[in-house]
Amino acid sequence: MEKDDSELTLFGALDAFPGDPSRDVCPARAIRWDGENLVAFVVAGDCIGCGLCVSRCPYGAISLGDELTAKVETADPDGMVVAGPANGEHPQVNRGGQIATLDAPAAANLPAAVMALDDARTTLLVRNLLNEVGLNARTRRRGDTNMRIDAVGFSRSERPFVAEIEIGAGVLESPRALLEDVAVLHSRYGYAVDAIDPLSVILSFPNGRSEYYQVIRDIEKVLGLRCRTITVGALVALLWYCARLDGFDGDSFTVGEGTIDLADCLGLDEAKLAEPYPGAFRPAK
Numbered sequence: 591m592e593k594d595d596s597e598l599t600l601f602g603a604l605d606a607f608p609g610d611p612s613r614d615v616c617p618a619r620a621i622r623w624d625g626e627n628l629v630a631f632v633v634a635g636d637c638i639g640c641g642l643c644v645s646r647c648p649y650g651a652i653s654l655g656d657e658l659t660a661k662v663e664t665a666d667p668d669g670m671v672v673a674g675p676a677n678g679e680h681p682q683v684n685r686g687g688q689i690a691t692l693d694a695p696a697a698a699n700l701p702a703a704v705m706a707l708d709d710a711r712t713t714l715l716v717r718n719l720l721n722e723v724g725l726n727a728r729t730r731r732r733g734d735t736n737m738r739i740d741a742v743g744f745s746r747s748e749r750p751f752v753a754e755i756e757i758g759a760g761v762l763e764s765p766r767a768l769l770e771d772v773a774v775l776h777s778r779y780g781y782a783v784d785a786i787d788p789l790s791v792i793l794s795f796p797n798g799r800s801e802y803y804q805v806i807r808d809i810e811k812v813l814g815l816r817c818r819t820i821t822v823g824a825l826v827a828l829l830w831y832c833a834r835l836d837g838f839d840g841d842s843f844t845v846g847e848g849t850i851d852l853a854d855c856l857g858l859d860e861a862k863l864a865e866p867y868p869g870a871f872r873p874a875k
């Protein structure tokens with residue numbers, strides 16, 4: 591299960607950004623091929639239960655459901671809508687429905703599973719999640735010391751964004767790093783500063799009293815730049831509900847004192863009811 595060239599292409603000057611060439615859809619490389627029985631299978635011990643493969647499989651053969659990890663079946667196990675193959679050709683991916691509910695064991699297990707991934711796999715997970723929810727994203731080529739922006743891309747409204755991916759303790763540094771990223775995108779690629787959306791992709795929101803929110807507010811007050819925040823849990827929620835993110839218009843994904851709740855931005859009614867894990871939509875109490 592691999593991405594094709596068109597998915598890894600960025601339009602305009604940003605196509606020169608040195609990107610990770612990996613075509614893997616599965617960030618954990620958990621999908622293998624059984625050459626004897628000619629079927630794909632998932633190595634449960636490697637699978638993090640993200641649901642990316644469920645979303646991509648054109649035959650609806652992979653499911654998550656109430657399981658902790660994905661599994662491959664020969665019939666459509668979850669009744670999701672798939673495009674029918676025409677003239678014996680490989681069908682296009684065209685899914686609707688729901689991969690799993692946000693109270694599934696795989697959702698609760700995400701923080702531990704993501705923390706266990708190495709940096710390269712974590713970055714691949716984020717890139718593929720951004721892609722699947724409708725953002726044309728490219729993550730930095732590993733080992734490229736001339737570039738420190740973690741990811742760049744375009745929303746569906748064709749506004750460029752820069753992203754910092756901070757899964758661990760680096761969250762507090764993320765807004766400051768975004769300032770540098772915006773400067774680089776402006777000076778090297780020619781995009782106007784006020785046309786760039788800076789985005790932090792984090793695992794969980796810091797405590798509500800954290801300096802993180804103050805720095806974001808200061809940056810907006812002094813420089814007029816609105817730093818956005820989205821969590822891996824929020825991206826997974828969008829993926830599991832087969833929803834798409836058009837962009838970062840208005841107040842979307844801008845967090846501040848008293849207004850920290852991503853469930854309000856996702857357009858998913860049910861998302862309010864079940865946070866996939868503490869800190870995914872709002873600071874954990």
Ligand code: SF4
Binds near residue numbers: 637642644
């Ligand atoms: S659920 Fe995610 S980690 Fe598991 S096999 Fe599918 S893509 Fe890989």
